[in-house]
Amino acid sequence: MPSPKKTVVKCPTCQKEVVWGQESPFRPFCSKKCQMIDFGEWADEEKSIPGAPDMSDSDGWSEDC
Template identity: 75%
Template sequence: MSQEKPTIVNCPQCGIPVVWGDVSPFRPFCSKKCQLIDLGEWADEEKRIAGAPDMSDSDGWSEDN
């Protein structure tokens, strides 16, 4: 029998190698601390997913004709 090599990823917060499996409950993070730091950055809108810009009245768009 051949044992498969575990998948290793770097923690997106601190860069420490993390085994992608049941032995790492906070994957892809190395710890609860890194997980919470990342969550806080999303909550503070320091991180965001790029998308289309908002259409607002300042862009010359209006529901009124």
């Protein structure tokens, strides 16, 4: 019986190939270093998920009566 094919992804930080499995504890990253680089970029707001702008204060509308 042939062994199942392993899924391989590219590390989002350095593009190194990473096996998606128990042998890669930092997946999808290749290492703790690449994981922390990515985390730092999110923390510094260099990365973000696009969405609708926060309109809570910009239009002068308030929930207070």
